[in-house]
Amino acid sequence: MYSYMVSLDNLPQADRLLFLAACCFIILAGLKMAGGFIGPLLMSVFAAIIFSFVSLWFQKKGFSPRLSGYIAFGLFVACLIGVGLMVVLSLSPLISHIPKISEGISSNMHMLQGYLSQFGIDLGTIIPATQMTGSLSAFSPDALNSIIGQVSTLFIVLFTTLxxxxxxTLFSKKINTVLGSYKQELADRITEFGSVVIEYVIIRTKVNFVTGAGFGIALFILGVQDAWLWGILMFILNFVPYLGFIIAVLPPTFLALVDIDPITAILVLIIASLINLFSENIIFPELAGRGMDLSPAIVFISMVFWGYFLGGSGVLVAIPLTVLLKMILESYPETRWAAMIIGTGPGDDGSIQK
Structure with missing residues (x-):
């Protein structure tokens, strides 16, 4: 194995670059194929990193490592339950409005059909009733399978985090034994990475607060019922990339359609999209760039990149993964130029900013 590595060093630079490009291609292809498994696993790792600081705090207070781990896991589950309860409380007003929403949608469909009939267009020929019924019938198994899949993913995240x-503690001891003299440098890197993950969660919370507050205020001005509840729902669900925003914006849109008029419903969609675009594409890259020494452009590109290869969970862990990549690149003189590109740039003395 060692002689093989030496032979790679003796290769021409062009051949080495070609070999590294092939390795990267194979790794990315594997990530794409196993994204459904790797994404939740990475979420568990980052959750464990965040709550390991809680475990360490209890250990310093005299608790055993195992008991501290159980306490940290209990707090993790409590946070998940709290978020779930807030979502349920936010959605509870929607349940009482479901009959009204259904009736309103049906009424608007009849109005649309009457309007289109003036131009000789029969909506029934475009979307036959039997086809709509079939679509609804097909939706139920798909929705059930989706729910089962999400629940399975949740259990994987929970047990892996536990x-x-x-x-x-045992893992850190193993690392110290294996690495020996390098353990201090590794400990510093792990501590730095853990701090970055926590900082990312704080930044994500700030951005979601701006989005939720702006959305709630806009709904209040437009006269939509329970505007503050929809703002809270937007704040919580925006932790789930893309899908969370869609789920949060649909209920108040339907309520505006039924209780007010179609113009207001369209305004809800437009305003929500503008607020989300402003928060995700301007505020988040700026805060993440300044807080974690990442270029705002790299922050946006990393979310697209990891989201493509790992799915929705990839967007959640995109920033921590990019920071980890930057830390690895900074560890080797040959790759520090790449770390400088990912970061905010060289300092006044020409060195990479830390």
């Missing part, structure tokens, strides 16, 4: 928290 085992990682329980093994955190």
């Amino acid at each position: 085992f990682l928290l329980l093994e955190a």
Whole structure:
């Protein structure tokens, strides 16, 4: 194995670059194929990193490592339950409005059909009733399968996080034994990375607060019922990339369509989209760039990149993964130029900013 590595060093630079490009292609192809598994696993790792600081705090207070791990996991589950309860409370007003929404949609469909009939267009020939019924029938199994898949993913995240928290102390001892003299440098890197992950969660919370507050205020001005609840729902669900925003914006849109008029419903969609675009494409890259020494352009590109290869969970962990990549690149003189490109640029003395 060692002689093989030496032979690679003796290759011409062009051949080495070609070999590295092929390795990167194979790794990315594997990520794309296994994204459904790797994404939740990475979410568990980052959750364990965040709550491991809680476990360490309890250990300093005299608790055993295992008990501290269980306490940290309990707080993690409590946070998930709290978020779930807030979502349920936010959606509860929608349940009472479902009959009204259904009736309003049906009434608007009849109005649309009457309007189109003036131009000789029969909506029934475009979307036959039997086809609509079939679509609804087909939706139920798909929705059930989707729910089962999400629940399975949740259990994977929960149990993986639990085992990682329980093994955190033992794992660090193994690393110290294996690496020996390099353990201090590794400990510093792990601590730095853990701080970055926590900082990312704080930044994500700030951005979601701006989005939720702006959306709630806009709904209040437009006269939509329970505007503050929809703002809270937007704040919570925006932690889930793309899908969370869609789920949060649909209920108040339907309420505006039924209780007010179609123009207001369209305004809700437009304003929500503008607020989300402003928060995600301007505020988030700026805060993440200044807070974690990443170029705002790299922040946006990383979300697209990791989201493509790992799915929705990839967007959640895009910034921590990019920071980890930058830390690895900074560790080798040959790749520090790439770390400088990912970062905010060289300092006044020409060195990479830390």
